[in-house]
Amino acid sequence: MRLHDAAALATVLAMATAIAGPASASTPAHTHTHTGTPEGVAAPAPASAPSTACPANAGWDTPSPPRHVHGDIWYVGTCGITALLVTSPQGHVLLDGGTARGAALVEANIRAAGFRVEDVKYIAGSHEHFDHAGGIAALQAASGATVVAREPAAVVLERGHADRGDPQLQELEAMAPVAAVRRITDGEVLALGPLRLTAHATPGHSPGGSSWTWRSCDGVACLDIAYVDSLSAISDDHWRFSDPANAAYLAAFRRTLDTVAALPCDILITPHPGASELWSRLGPAATRPLSGDGACRANADGARARLDKRLADEAAAPRPD
Numbered sequence: 001m002r003l004h005d006a007a008a009l010a011t012v013l014a015m016a017t018a019i020a021g022p023a024s025a026s027t028p029a030h031t032h033t034h035t036g037t038p039e040g041v042a043a044p045a046p047a048s049a050p051s052t053a054c055p056a057n058a059g060w061d062t063p064s065p066p067r068h069v070h071g072d073i074w075y076v077g078t079c080g081i082t083a084l085l086v087t088s089p090q091g092h093v094l095l096d097g098g099t100a101r102g103a104a105l106v107e108a109n110i111r112a113a114g115f116r117v118e119d120v121k122y123i124a125g126s127h128e129h130f131d132h133a134g135g136i137a138a139l140q141a142a143s144g145a146t147v148v149a150r151e152p153a154a155v156v157l158e159r160g161h162a163d164r165g166d167p168q169l170q171e172l173e174a175m176a177p178v179a180a181v182r183r184i185t186d187g188e189v190l191a192l193g194p195l196r197l198t199a200h201a202t203p204g205h206s207p208g209g210s211s212w213t214w215r216s217c218d219g220v221a222c223l224d225i226a227y228v229d230s231l232s233a234i235s236d237d238h239w240r241f242s243d244p245a246n247a248a249y250l251a252a253f254r255r256t257l258d259t260v261a262a263l264p265c266d267i268l269i270t271p272h273p274g275a276s277e278l279w280s281r282l283g284p285a286a287t288r289p290l291s292g293d294g295a296c297r298a299n300a301d302g303a304r305a306r307l308d309k310r311l312a313d314e315a316a317a318p319r320p321d
Contacts, residue, residue: 052065053284058079060078060098060102061101064078067282070218071222071223072086073086074109074110077098078102081096081272081273082270083109086214088192090194091120091122092119092120092121093121093122093124093190097125097138098131098132100135119143121192122145123136123140124147124190124199126211127210130174134176136157136175137175137179138176146180147182148182149210150199150201150210154181154208156208157175160174167206167233167234167239168235171236186199187199198212204307206229213265224266224267226263226267226269228268229270231299232275241253241310253307254304254307265294266293
């Protein structure tokens with residue numbers, strides 16, 4: 001079943017029209033004109049950056065126009081939730097699908113950037129929570145793409161809900177189940193045409209957390225991209241990271257932080273753009289360079305400090321009934 005959220009589509013296309021100017025009679029309003037480049041093929045950056053800045057207090061489903069990131073990468077998510085389209089002449093990889101409501105915005109952004117959602121061949125993701133994976137089922141139906149995930153996330157995607165293995169279980173909403181998720185493993189490379197995206201097991205925020213790295217070239221400027229999963233140590237009121245029963249989970253979380261610190265990482269992007277201060281580095285409100293040394297290590301170091309604080313807070317607080 002195709003997505004038909006007319007209000008969401010109209011909102012995003014209105015943004016795209018404001019950015020690109022009025023379309024000619026021969027050019028669809030939802031498609032940039034990429035001279036000599038057929039629709040669905042990786043396209044160059046637009047001549048000017050989108051003029052619509054995301055507000056600091058943006059919600060998960062606050063619309064954003066699509067934004068060219070670097071080389072073959074487009075930001076097609078909302079102001080509050082990331083979705084990335086990694087493009088190639090042989091098809092595209094979509095990283096994360098947003099919320100159930102946000103899926104229509106993601107599809108509209110793919111089209112507004114000049115690509116066909118039907119050319120998305122793979123949908124991968126960061127973790128199996130409804131704010132990032134709630135839209136995957138609809139986007140799979142719209143594109144016909146194969147969804148890939150590590151085993152802990154794949155089980156949740158197919159079932160449509162988490163279990164007590166997730167620290168946040170009692171705070172999570174159910175999702176539309178995803179059909180026939182292909183399992184991937186730590187270190188596996190997802191290949192599509194010239195694209196080579198490496199999956200990294202990064203559990204902690206959720207059991208199935210995954211991060212992705214790949215090399216992206218914009219002309220001769222080739223950079224290492226790291227799409228790093230959420231690293232926040234949060235839970236519902238009945239789960240404690242310091243509980244002896246969760247010692248293995250805590251140890252895996254600490255290994256995740258070591259993994260993230262060592263990732264190749266010229267450009268860091270996170271599932272919540274604010275976690276990596278993306279809007280200060282991309283878009284009309286940017287005041288800092290998009291790329292920089294040590295971003296993944298700094299991200300991991302900050303998460304390690306927050307995890308240690310969480311453990312200290314648990315030790316000081318009475319155990320819940």
